[in-house]
Amino acid sequence: MAKDAIVSEETAKKFAKEKETPYTRWVKQEGLEIKDGIYQEDLNTIELKPWASRNGHGVFLNHDASRTSNDCYVCEIDPGEKLNPQRQLYEEMIMILSGRGSTEVWNEAGQKVSFEWQAGALFSIPLNTMHQHFNGSGTEKVRFVAVTNLPPIMNVYEDPDFIFNTPYDFKGRFSGEPDYFAPKEDVDGLMLLTNFVTDAVNLPLIEAKERGAGGGHIRFNLAKSSMNTHISQFPVGTYKKAHAHGPGAHVIILAGEGYSLMWPEGEEPKVYPWKPGTLITPPNMWFHQHFNTGTTPARYLAFKYEGVAIRNAQGVPKAWISRRVGGHQIDYADESQLVRTMFADALSEKGLESQMSDSYEAEKATLPPL
Numbered sequence: 001m002a003k004d005a006i007v008s009e010e011t012a013k014k015f016a017k018e019k020e021t022p023y024t025r026w027v028k029q030e031g032l033e034i035k036d037g038i039y040q041e042d043l044n045t046i047e048l049k050p051w052a053s054r055n056g057h058g059v060f061l062n063h064d065a066s067r068t069s070n071d072c073y074v075c076e077i078d079p080g081e082k083l084n085p086q087r088q089l090y091e092e093m094i095m096i097l098s099g100r101g102s103t104e105v106w107n108e109a110g111q112k113v114s115f116e117w118q119a120g121a122l123f124s125i126p127l128n129t130m131h132q133h134f135n136g137s138g139t140e141k142v143r144f145v146a147v148t149n150l151p152p153i154m155n156v157y158e159d160p161d162f163i164f165n166t167p168y169d170f171k172g173r174f175s176g177e178p179d180y181f182a183p184k185e186d187v188d189g190l191m192l193l194t195n196f197v198t199d200a201v202n203l204p205l206i207e208a209k210e211r212g213a214g215g216g217h218i219r220f221n222l223a224k225s226s227m228n229t230h231i232s233q234f235p236v237g238t239y240k241k242a243h244a245h246g247p248g249a250h251v252i253i254l255a256g257e258g259y260s261l262m263w264p265e266g267e268e269p270k271v272y273p274w275k276p277g278t279l280i281t282p283p284n285m286w287f288h289q290h291f292n293t294g295t296t297p298a299r300y301l302a303f304k305y306e307g308v309a310i311r312n313a314q315g316v317p318k319a320w321i322s323r324r325v326g327g328h329q330i331d332y333a334d335e336s337q338l339v340r341t342m343f344a345d346a347l348s349e350k351g352l353e354s355q356m357s358d359s360y361e362a363e364k365a366t367l368p369p370l
C-alpha cells in the first residue's frame with residue numbers, strides 16, 4: 001500500500017496557514033467542493049453542486065500537485081439552458097461526456113465563431129476569448145470534463161476580476177478564423193493538426209510501438225494551448241509498459257474495461273479498476289501501468305500540462321525511454337513477476353488469456369543492454 005506521509009498534529013499546525021491558496025479560496029467562494037482528483041470511478045455520475053456564477057452545476061477535482069500545475073472540473077448544463085459567457089486568462093481543454101450542444105467563441109475585435117458538439121467531442125478554449133456553452137437539448141443534460149491551468153494563474157495574481165475580466169485579444173491564438181473549430185485531418189508525426197475532435201472514442205489513431213503492446217496513439221495541441229492532449233489505445237489481452245512522469249496527466253477512460261496499477265518507487269502496486277468515465281491522475285513520479293481485461297480494445301484520453309513533462313536533450317519525454325538508459329519507462333523484460341501474475345489472474349476470471357507473448361518477443365529487438 002502506498003504510504004500517505006501523514007505527520008503529527010503539531011507539525012501539521014505549523015503549515016495550516018499554507019494549506020489554503022488563492023485558488024482553493026476561489027473554489028470555495030464559487031460554492032463548490034474540491035474532491036480527490038487522483039482516482040474517480042465515474043465522471044458521468046460524480047455528484048455536482050449548483051454553480052450560480054456559471055448557471056450550471058460543478059465539482060472540482062484536484063490531484064496532489066494541483067496547486068502548481070493543473071486542475072480538473074466536471075460541469076453540467078441543464079436541458080434548454082446555457083452557461084453564462086466567460087473569458088479567462090488561463091487555458092482549458094474540454095471533453096463532452098454526455099449530451100449535445102454548441103459553443104460560441106468571440107474576441108474583443110468582434111470576431112465570432114460557433115460550433116456544435118456531442119458526447120466524445122474534444123476542444124480547447126482559445127486563451128482569454130469570450131465563450132459560451134449551450135445545451136442543444138430540451139430534455140437531456142450536458143455534462144463535460146475540463147482540465148485547466150487556473151491554479152498557478154490564480155495563485156500568482158490572486159485577483160478573480162483580473163483573471164476573468166481583462167479585455168485583451170491574444171491574436172496568435174485566435175483571430176476569428178471561420179474554420180477554427182472545423183475537424184481537420186492533417187498529421188505531423190504523432191500530432192493531429194486540429195482544434196476540434198468530433199468523436200474521441202472512434203477517432204483513427206497512429207501506430208506507436210514505443211509504449212508497448214501494439215498501441216495506437218495520437219496527440220493534439222488544441223487552440224495552440226501550452227497544455228497538451230493525447231489518446232492511446234491498446235488491444236484485448238494486452239497492457240502498456242509502466243512509466244513515471246510529473247504530476248497532472250488526467251487519464252480519462254474512453255472505451256474498454258480493465259485496471260491500472262500505480263505505485264511510488266519501492267512500494268507495492270495498488271489496483272485501480274476502470275471503465276468508460278473513470279479518471280486516473282498518477283501522482284508525481286509514481287509508476288503507473290494500464291491493463292486491458294475486457295473483450296474490446298481499451299482507449300483513454302490524457303489531458304496534460306506540458307510544464308510538468310520531463311524530456312531528454314532530444315526533446316523525447318523520459319516517460320517514453322527505457323530505465324536501462326536513464327528514462328522513466330520499465331521494459332517488459334524488467335517488470336516484476338507480480339505484474340504478470342495479477343494480469344493472468346484478472347483475465348482468467350473472465351475466461352480470457354494474455355496476448356502479450358508477441359510484445360515481449362518484439363521488445364527484445366530494441367531493448368538496450370543491461
Ligand SMILES: [Fe+2]
Nearest residue numbers: 243245249288
Ligand atoms: Fe503516464
